[in-house]
Amino acid sequence: MRKAFVIKVENKPGVLYRLVNVFYKRKINISAVNVIELKNKLVSQVSITAEVEEEIAKKIAKQIYKIIEVISVHLAEANK
Amino acid sequence: MKITGSQAVIESLIKEKVRVIFGYPGGANMPIYDALYDYKDRIRHILVRHEQGATHAAEGYARVTGKAGVCFATSGPGATNLVTGIADAMMDSVPMVCITGQVASHLIGSDAFQETDVIGITSPITKWNYQITKVEEIPEVFAKAFFIAQNGRPGPVVIDITKDVQFKIIDFKYPKNYKVKKLLPTTLSEKILKQAAEIINQAKKPYMIVGHGALISNTSKSLTKFIEKVDLPTALTLHGLGAISAFHKNYVGMVGMHGNYSPNKLTNQADVIIAVGMRFDDRVTSTISTYAPKAKIIHIDIDASEIDKNIKTYFGIVGDANTVLTRMYKFLKKNDHSNWLNEFKIMESYAKKIVDAQPKRTKITQQEVISMISDKTKGEAIIVADVGQNQMFAARFYQYKNPNSYITSGGLGTMGFALPAAMGAKIAAPKKQVIAVIGDGGFQMTIQEMGTIFQEKLPLKILILNNEYLGMVRQWQELFFEKRYSFTNLKNPDFITISRGYGIPAKLVTDKNKLEKAVDKFLSDDGPTLLEVRVEKENNIFPMIPSGAAVDEVVIK
Numbered sequence: 001m002r003k004a005f006v007i008k009v010e011n012k013p014g015v016l017y018r019l020v021n022v023f024y025k026r027k028i029n030i031s032a033v034n035v036i037e038l039k040n041k042l043v044s045q046v047s048i049t050a051e052v053e054e055e056i057a058k059k060i061a062k063q064i065y066k067i068i069e070v071i072s073v074h075l076a077e078a079n080k
Numbered sequence: 081m082k083i084t085g086s087q088a089v090i091e092s093l094i095k096e097k098v099r100v101i102f103g104y105p106g107g108a109n110m111p112i113y114d115a116l117y118d119y120k121d122r123i124r125h126i127l128v129r130h131e132q133g134a135t136h137a138a139e140g141y142a143r144v145t146g147k148a149g150v151c152f153a154t155s156g157p158g159a160t161n162l163v164t165g166i167a168d169a170m171m172d173s174v175p176m177v178c179i180t181g182q183v184a185s186h187l188i189g190s191d192a193f194q195e196t197d198v199i200g201i202t203s204p205i206t207k208w209n210y211q212i213t214k215v216e217e218i219p220e221v222f223a224k225a226f227f228i229a230q231n232g233r234p235g236p237v238v239i240d241i242t243k244d245v246q247f248k249i250i251d252f253k254y255p256k257n258y259k260v261k262k263l264l265p266t267t268l269s270e271k272i273l274k275q276a277a278e279i280i281n282q283a284k285k286p287y288m289i290v291g292h293g294a295l296i297s298n299t300s301k302s303l304t305k306f307i308e309k310v311d312l313p314t315a316l317t318l319h320g321l322g323a324i325s326a327f328h329k330n331y332v333g334m335v336g337m338h339g340n341y342s343p344n345k346l347t348n349q350a351d352v353i354i355a356v357g358m359r360f361d362d363r364v365t366s367t368i369s370t371y372a373p374k375a376k377i378i379h380i381d382i383d384a385s386e387i388d389k390n391i392k393t394y395f396g397i398v399g400d401a402n403t404v405l406t407r408m409y410k411f412l413k414k415n416d417h418s419n420w421l422n423e424f425k426i427m428e429s430y431a432k433k434i435v436d437a438q439p440k441r442t443k444i445t446q447q448e449v450i451s452m453i454s455d456k457t458k459g460e461a462i463i464v465a466d467v468g469q470n471q472m473f474a475a476r477f478y479q480y481k482n483p484n485s486y487i488t489s490g491g492l493g494t495m496g497f498a499l500p501a502a503m504g505a506k507i508a509a510p511k512k513q514v515i516a517v518i519g520d521g522g523f524q525m526t527i528q529e530m531g532t533i534f535q536e537k538l539p540l541k542i543l544i545l546n547n548e549y550l551g552m553v554r555q556w557q558e559l560f561f562e563k564r565y566s567f568t569n570l571k572n573p574d575f576i577t578i579s580r581g582y583g584i585p586a587k588l589v590t591d592k593n594k595l596e597k598a599v600d601k602f603l604s605d606d607g608p609t610l611l612e613v614r615v616e617k618e619n620n621i622f623p624m625i626p627s628g629a630a631v632d633e634v635v636i637k
Binding site: 017018021025058059 | 199200203204207208209228260262383384385388389
């Protein structure tokens with residue numbers, strides 16, 4: 001299933017590296033990444049799309065939330 | 081207060097009540113070491129012989145005190161030498177703060193001398209890491225690092241500081257009560273605790289498995305009360321040893337690949353399993369599809385990502401073990417599960433007979449040595465075990481009476497852990513007897529720390545169980561690879577001479593009837609001392625769950 005992880009993070013160097021590591025650790029290939037700075041520039045929104053089973057996606061979302069700079073994680077079905 | 085960045089580093093450590101640093105100086109952290117020179121009366125620095133030793137010593141220190149262990153290393157090789165210990169601390173939830181020097185900020189990215197991307201290398205194995213390139217960042221980054229390392233599920237943090245920052249001037253002010261909100265305890269609803277207690281109250285065969293999280297949350301008292309009220313058969317994981325006394329009537333043994341027989345076997349008979357501060361590691365569950373099929377699993381863990389990670393739980397409670405157990409207590413019904421508890425005891429004594437009845441050995445066995453030390457120290461010593469057979473014998477045959485008294489590398493399984501970790505443990509608990517239990521293989525991985533022990537006059541006891549093999553791998557080769565002993569035999573140096581070369585008195589025992597006298601002397605000697613015991617070369621640790629088997633397919637011989 002194609003899943004979108006919509007993640008709000010502190011806008012700092014190295015955070016994206018930690019995020020993609022969670023996927024890499026499980027050998028999941030990322031099909032799309034998008035990073036935008038939100039208005040105040042203190043927060044960025046990272047959207048990561050990948051082909052992941054529902055069960056695994058939930059585990060990944062929890063592991064992403066453990067990253068100190070992560071503010072929130074939302075999991076959604078992604079459009080093909 | 082206007083001070084240099086280097087002084088700010090040390091002042092920050094003082095604010096965090098750091099008493100000991102394990103480290104090694106080099107080009108990129110020399111200003112920090114220079115600042116440290118003026119703080120010799122307030123902070124003890126232990127000069128290790130290899131940075132890996134610093135990390136394991138910091139782990140040993142942290143495991144005894146519950147406070148973050150601190151390491152210093154220089155850039156490049158200094159920092160990369162920390163990697164094994166950082167990964168080890170990450171796997172075993174050990175609070176640690178490593179401070180690495182880095183090349184000057186204008187050189188970063190230029191492949192400068194002794195430059196490495198420390199943040200990149202350590203990101204997958206740290207709870208948090210940060211590179212300081214501005215002197216003003218120091219106070220807050222340190223406060224944050226210590227908070228992160230020590231709160232929630234503990235773990236290692238790396239702070240990388242460029243050399244130019246170490247020279248710059250800062251108006252130093254340390255933040256008060258710095259907190260990272262997401263690591264603060266979550267609120268627990270009474271309703272959830274009550275529901276969980278109901279499940280436990282109604283259980284016919286409830287069973288508790290307790291891990292390292294219980295020790296981290298310092299819950300031994302509440303835990304014991306909980307167990308006694310419900311009359312729960314209770315097993316411990318490798319890292320949970322000591323969470324309740326091995327002499328407690330409800331204690332049934334250790335779970336896992338080389339755990340006791342009955343706690344593994346009866347896992348699959350339990351109707352409710354209460355898992356406290358443990359993470360259903362594959363060494364505990366063996367094959368997941370056949371694990372605890374009859375049980376409703378109540379999983380209590382501070383790390384939300386552990387719930388449902390490996391084992392589907394019936395009920396997950398995210399919270400600090402001590403808080404959860406203490407608050408759930410009033411909802412528990414006083415119960416009697418003596419018949420169920422007896423099943424464990426009967427099965428265990430059956431298994432013990434078979435294990436004990438194995439062919440009589442003429443040489444000393446590892447089991448004999450550990451049992452003897454356990455009896456003579458009455459289960460009160462701190463045992464720091466390495467990895468392999470020695471680790472499993474030390475786990476199984478020493479009767480741990482107190483929390484935080486069995487220290488080993490569980491998750492990463494790092495050979496060479498014990499000698500440096502024992503240094504940290506001894507510094508943390510100078511009045512306790514600290515015994516490093518090490519095989520001949522692991523000893524040679526961090527043997528250089530003998531120099532640190534000598535220089536610091538650390539009065540710890542080093543027990544070498546020498547079977548001239550990489551014993552655990554050899555055991556597997558015997559059982560699963562048709563005895564093809566591929567590169568597991570070791571031609572060892574004379575450990576006694578080596579030890580004496582380091583100024584540490586040493587004794588060798590080969591003869592069974594001289595063992596007791598040697599052990600007595602080993603335990604009563606002041607100062608650092610080493611005892612090498614030549615043990616049976618091809619002795620196996622049983623019971624054992626072969627990989628791919630179910631927990632109830634545990635074999636005794």
